[in-house]
């Protein structure tokens with residue numbers, strides 16, 4: 001069906017026709033555009049998912065930004081600054097994608113500040129050493145890639161399109177993290193130990209980034225039926241473990257998980273049970289840095305008030321001048 005035919009079908013039709021077209025598009029693994037009819041629950045799920053994703057990008061800047069002044073060389077500083085700026089960009093693409101669903105960015109930001117919207121639990125952990133910056137890049141951005149590559153095919157088109165660019169940048173982030181760890185793992189004994197301790201800290205929380213086990217993830221099934229999600233949490237987690245074990249070997253490091261071993265029969269690595277009580281606690285806002293992250297975000301929002309006011313004034317004047325010209 002061409003775009004023109006679609007808009008003819010969408011415009012002026014009742015919900016039943018919209019629902020039918022929506023179902024046809026999903027069944028054909030095609031994409032839903034902002035102007036298409038969509039079920040209220042689909043819209044709501046997407047606003048929640050995309051805005052949470054945007055909030056995670058923005059909050060995720062904090063543990064790394066804290067290390068910019070302490071990065072060990074000018075080269076490392078510039079790489080880290082570029083990465084942190086990329087994350088800000090990801091937040092902006094995603095807020096824009098979510099806005100096409102009819103919720104304003106102001107509203108979404110307010111939900112974050114009020115604590116009614118969530119962000120990824122991983123960003124409530126501190127970055128204690130320089131090696132943690134390596135572990136974040138390799139494991140946290142690495143987990144983000146495994147999670148997000150399938151989202152490039154998400155049925156909601158603006159989300160999928162935003163993810164394409166984000167994934168390209170995440171690959172660079174993962175690579176820079178791996179390289180930091182590689183250098184440390186091949187440095188002095190103390191540096192190698194620092195790298196090992198960093199991955200010990202981030203292994204469990206990074207695996208939890210895929211969300212709760214499938215048996216405890218009630219919304220996943222619907223998201224998969226809508227082609228938002230393509231693989232279950234546990235499938236993605238397994239894919240990630242299979243990817244990072246050989247990478248850790250290449251680094252000369254290991255994961256301190258006694259249950260982590262190759263399972264010939266399954267053709268995958270087995271791994272130990274994760275601490276889901278801790279996960280739930282962190283999600284509830286009781287993570288080691290939860291309070292600090294939100295304080296910082298509120299402060300940054302207040303500090304930026306003059307920029308928003310100036311931008312709004314400028315927009316008013318600019319558009320005023322434009323309409324005077326066209327009159």
Ligand SMILES: [Fe+2]
Pocket residue numbers: 057086087090166170
């Ligand atoms: Fe990102």
Ligand SMILES: [Fe+2]
Pocket residue numbers: 087141144169170173
């Ligand atoms: Fe990233």
